[in-house]
Amino acid sequence: MDWDLLLGIGRFVLATTLLLLLTVPTAFIIIQMEMKIIAQLALRYGPNRIGPKGIFQSTIHGFKVLAKEDTVPDQADRSTFTLAPWMVYMAAAMSMLVIPFAPGAIAADFNIGIVYFFAVLGLSVVGLLVAGWASYNKYSLLGGLRAAAQMVSYEIPLTLSIVGAVVLAGTLSFSDLIQWQRENGWLFIWQPIGLGIFYIASLAEINRTPFDMVEADSELVAGPFTEYSGMRFGFFFFAEYVALFIMSGILITLFFGGFLAPWPFPAQLEGFGGTLYGTFWFFLKTYIFVAIAVWMRGTLPRVRVDQLMNMAWKVLLPLALVNLFVTAIAVVVLDL
Amino acid sequence: MADLRRSRPAAHALGRGRPLSAPVTAGALVRLLHERLGDDLRELWTDEDTVEFRIDRARNVDVLTTLRDDEDLDFFFLADAAAVDYGTDAHFEVVYHLFSWKHPAWVRVRARVDRRDPRIPTVTTLWEGAMFHEREMYDMMGIVFEGNRDLRRIYMSPDYRSFPQRRDFVLPDDAADTAVAGVSPLERPETWDLARFRDELTRSAAPTAAPSPLDTDAEAGEVAASESRPR
Amino acid sequence: MTRIDPETQIPDPIELDRREEERLRAAAGLAPSPAAGGEYAGFDTVGIPDRPPQTEREREVYTLDEGEMLVNMGPQHPSTHGVMRIVVKVRGEIVVDVDPVLGYLHRGIEKLCENATYTTVLTYVDPMDYLSTMHNEHAPAIAFEKLYGVKAPPRAEYIRALVVELNRIFSHGLMMGFLALDIGGLTPILYSFINRDEVVDMLSAISGQRMLFNFFRVGGVNWDTNDEFLSRLGTWRSHVLDNIEMNERMITENEIFRGRTLGMGRLTGEDAISLGVSGPNLRASGVPFDVRKAHPYSIYHELEFDIITQDGGDSYSRYLQRIAEIKQSIHLIDQIIDKMPHGPVQAQVPGIIRPKPGRAFGAVESPRGLYSVYAISDGGPNPYRFRMRDPSFISLQAIPKLMPGRLVADTMAVMASFDPVMGGVDK
Numbered sequence: 001m002d003w004d005l006l007l008g009i010g011r012f013v014l015a016t017t018l019l020l021l022l023t024v025p026t027a028f029i030i031i032q033m034e035m036k037i038i039a040q041l042a043l044r045y046g047p048n049r050i051g052p053k054g055i056f057q058s059t060i061h062g063f064k065v066l067a068k069e070d071t072v073p074d075q076a077d078r079s080t081f082t083l084a085p086w087m088v089y090m091a092a093a094m095s096m097l098v099i100p101f102a103p104g105a106i107a108a109d110f111n112i113g114i115v116y117f118f119a120v121l122g123l124s125v126v127g128l129l130v131a132g133w134a135s136y137n138k139y140s141l142l143g144g145l146r147a148a149a150q151m152v153s154y155e156i157p158l159t160l161s162i163v164g165a166v167v168l169a170g171t172l173s174f175s176d177l178i179q180w181q182r183e184n185g186w187l188f189i190w191q192p193i194g195l196g197i198f199y200i201a202s203l204a205e206i207n208r209t210p211f212d213m214v215e216a217d218s219e220l221v222a223g224p225f226t227e228y229s230g231m232r233f234g235f236f237f238f239a240e241y242v243a244l245f246i247m248s249g250i251l252i253t254l255f256f257g258g259f260l261a262p263w264p265f266p267a268q269l270e271g272f273g274g275t276l277y278g279t280f281w282f283f284l285k286t287y288i289f290v291a292i293a294v295w296m297r298g299t300l301p302r303v304r305v306d307q308l309m310n311m312a313w314k315v316l317l318p319l320a321l322v323n324l325f326v327t328a329i330a331v332v333v334l335d336l
Numbered sequence: 337m338a339d340l341r342r343s344r345p346a347a348h349a350l351g352r353g354r355p356l357s358a359p360v361t362a363g364a365l366v367r368l369l370h371e372r373l374g375d376d377l378r379e380l381w382t383d384e385d386t387v388e389f390r391i392d393r394a395r396n397v398d399v400l401t402t403l404r405d406d407e408d409l410d411f412f413f414l415a416d417a418a419a420v421d422y423g424t425d426a427h428f429e430v431v432y433h434l435f436s437w438k439h440p441a442w443v444r445v446r447a448r449v450d451r452r453d454p455r456i457p458t459v460t461t462l463w464e465g466a467m468f469h470e471r472e473m474y475d476m477m478g479i480v481f482e483g484n485r486d487l488r489r490i491y492m493s494p495d496y497r498s499f500p501q502r503r504d505f506v507l508p509d510d511a512a513d514t515a516v517a518g519v520s521p522l523e524r525p526e527t528w529d530l531a532r533f534r535d536e537l538t539r540s541a542a543p544t545a546a547p548s549p550l551d552t553d554a555e556a557g558e559v560a561a562s563e564s565r566p567r
Numbered sequence: 568m569t570r571i572d573p574e575t576q577i578p579d580p581i582e583l584d585r586r587e588e589e590r591l592r593a594a595a596g597l598a599p600s601p602a603a604g605g606e607y608a609g610f611d612t613v614g615i616p617d618r619p620p621q622t623e624r625e626r627e628v629y630t631l632d633e634g635e636m637l638v639n640m641g642p643q644h645p646s647t648h649g650v651m652r653i654v655v656k657v658r659g660e661i662v663v664d665v666d667p668v669l670g671y672l673h674r675g676i677e678k679l680c681e682n683a684t685y686t687t688v689l690t691y692v693d694p695m696d697y698l699s700t701m702h703n704e705h706a707p708a709i710a711f712e713k714l715y716g717v718k719a720p721p722r723a724e725y726i727r728a729l730v731v732e733l734n735r736i737f738s739h740g741l742m743m744g745f746l747a748l749d750i751g752g753l754t755p756i757l758y759s760f761i762n763r764d765e766v767v768d769m770l771s772a773i774s775g776q777r778m779l780f781n782f783f784r785v786g787g788v789n790w791d792t793n794d795e796f797l798s799r800l801g802t803w804r805s806h807v808l809d810n811i812e813m814n815e816r817m818i819t820e821n822e823i824f825r826g827r828t829l830g831m832g833r834l835t836g837e838d839a840i841s842l843g844v845s846g847p848n849l850r851a852s853g854v855p856f857d858v859r860k861a862h863p864y865s866i867y868h869e870l871e872f873d874i875i876t877q878d879g880g881d882s883y884s885r886y887l888q889r890i891a892e893i894k895q896s897i898h899l900i901d902q903i904i905d906k907m908p909h910g911p912v913q914a915q916v917p918g919i920i921r922p923k924p925g926r927a928f929g930a931v932e933s934p935r936g937l938y939s940v941y942a943i944s945d946g947g948p949n950p951y952r953f954r955m956r957d958p959s960f961i962s963l964q965a966i967p968k969l970m971p972g973r974l975v976a977d978t979m980a981v982m983a984s985f986d987p988v989m990g991g992v993d994k
Binding site: 437 | 927937
């Protein structure tokens, strides 16, 4: 009896269950934040009836989404229509496996975690494309194609922007990266351009304003999600906010020290206390960046599709390459 | 169909507006119009800030071209193109209003269009913006603009088969109430025969006795009330 | 009360409609409709009319070449400023042709007014261009006063100009919000509505209504100013310039907004005149045509103001033009408040007027352009013909001219910059 293997499998199953369970309250919290923050920006109250100050509005939205009728258009391709939300949601959920929430608290500590993360996150493109095609609706088709073009274009600056960080730290694993940041200072000081490119590309990757042409609701109603209702739409909806959380989480892991405290704690707690402390810092930093993304949604108008693509290929990509070369030369020359 | 306004004076013989009170330059405009348009100009009236005249419908493109392109006239902007229906035994009229920097008055050009064969040349070659005006005139009055590339209905659905702003247009719902059907609105029995109406209201499925308002016996009153209340 | 037999089978109305449609189509010789699985079943024929094209232009628009498809920005849409259907022929993301389909909000106001007294007509015209109600009433009031031969007293004219300029301010402010909303910014629309709310509270103090102010009468206005109106006016005036500047700063210098509107939908002056475009859209293309200066009505010949123009002709210029006009209107309101005389606010006019037979044309400068009324009287209590020329209706013709070659996303942005209001378009 290979107890180690069994234990490993058991741990993995527990971790994935916890992660999947985590996605739901995360989505709820972020949706609530969005409703309230954008309302404050627009000089409105936002939801303030359900629960004290309206904090349970999001939960009720979740139940409402469950209770709605699930319609499938008559001439839509039923099997792929049903499959599309799963694909998007699973891409988001699978990529959560490698996020380091706390020292030792990663579901799967790959030594090529960064590669795995970006590979899996790209699967959501397939889901959107399938949704657009299977809906038998021209709006959805246009939206799905826009999504494919946008997300595929921004994958390249996204991955290239962090290669500089990887080269500096010399590792592709998230936990080793954090270890490097603990010793050498957080990476946003070393790689400011990389941070900028990564931030912009990550917003475009998850279709957040100002890059939310995909679901531009003043033009194509809801893009690839037009024909979806009920829980199927719920999956897309949640997947978007979970992806926002994940991207912010990776941003801070790569550039802002992950679960590290801003100052070196005199006696670094180990064990359970260390886990709690790390989790606290992780969530705090992640939610700061989520709040910034929500703020941007309430303030900025949308960038047009071709301007978006222009920016990806003509601005961000060359910048990312330049950043990479400079970092590589610096590493070689200065023997970092 | 009968004209619903038979008792009114024939509208196409409407009189002139108020006397000209605009400064002398409007007189200059009138002289200029007579000079440039010559024979095309008929029945010129002036108003406080408008000079209007009638033209023949076949000449409308030429007249409007002159008004637009002549340097002294320079009526470069088509402000409005409208259609008027002067009754079933009269004609249609297409009315253009024009604006110019050089003259202090609007110019109103009126062209009579025969009701039995409502055709008039299009002015979309002069002003592209006349397209929607002409489509609306076609839709609402049925006036056909010869040479218009896109003469289809604009407000009503494409399979609509009537012309709503004509004087003899009635909705099917209203047709039963109009003089056309021979029934005067004041004679509809369901409106005026209150006794019959009251009977309709109080009649109910079960035969009952009428309630007695002076019935002071509570029990009998309740029973009687429940029996007689219409269900 | 009739009893309904519980065993009654009420037929499904949708099924009845379908059968009726099939019967009518068969009788007319048309193919069965796509929804019913006729010969086009399985093909996407959205937008293609199921009858032969009636005109050259229709044939041009609805003939699809290789790779083109028709997208219906349909009557229910978050962005078409009302119910309008735009059939866009796209090749991928690029617009090849545009065909606006109107009439979803057609209420037959012109015909309705032929059966209404002159005063009632002034209430019927309110919901035409519902964001510039005062202008909708001003033009018929001018036309009817010409027909009847009465002049409104000077105080009435000043009050008219005041409310008309207030209306212009909040209408232009709303355009800012709608333009930002159609481009994706969710917040400026709410700021615009806050501005509008202040003005609307003011106007409700003077007219009793918040949106369809039934304020103008033949011969003047209905009510004089009251304390509440004046106090709200004073409060509003003290902070309006700052508010407008704060709101516009958020949009005007925004890089993304500029990228979406600079150079988009460039309309030259000659094209605009040929298309009949008027108002801020025309002035943004460089043509200084303002009805208030060209044929002054009301008291505009006593007020001092310049005609503002921009030389861009693109969406950004139209936006800047409206901001400049808001400031100009505030300046006009200051002058009006200074110069307002005392006196009656309505001429002695009977309830039902019977003007002598005649024809009259009244034109005003509405926030969307030249709004004019051509009224014919036959001596009776109702107008014989009541014709309204709405500026949004004519400005819409610029869209099929500007859109080809641009992206689908720009359709909405360019349309929003022309600021059409479907109530006026469809009458």
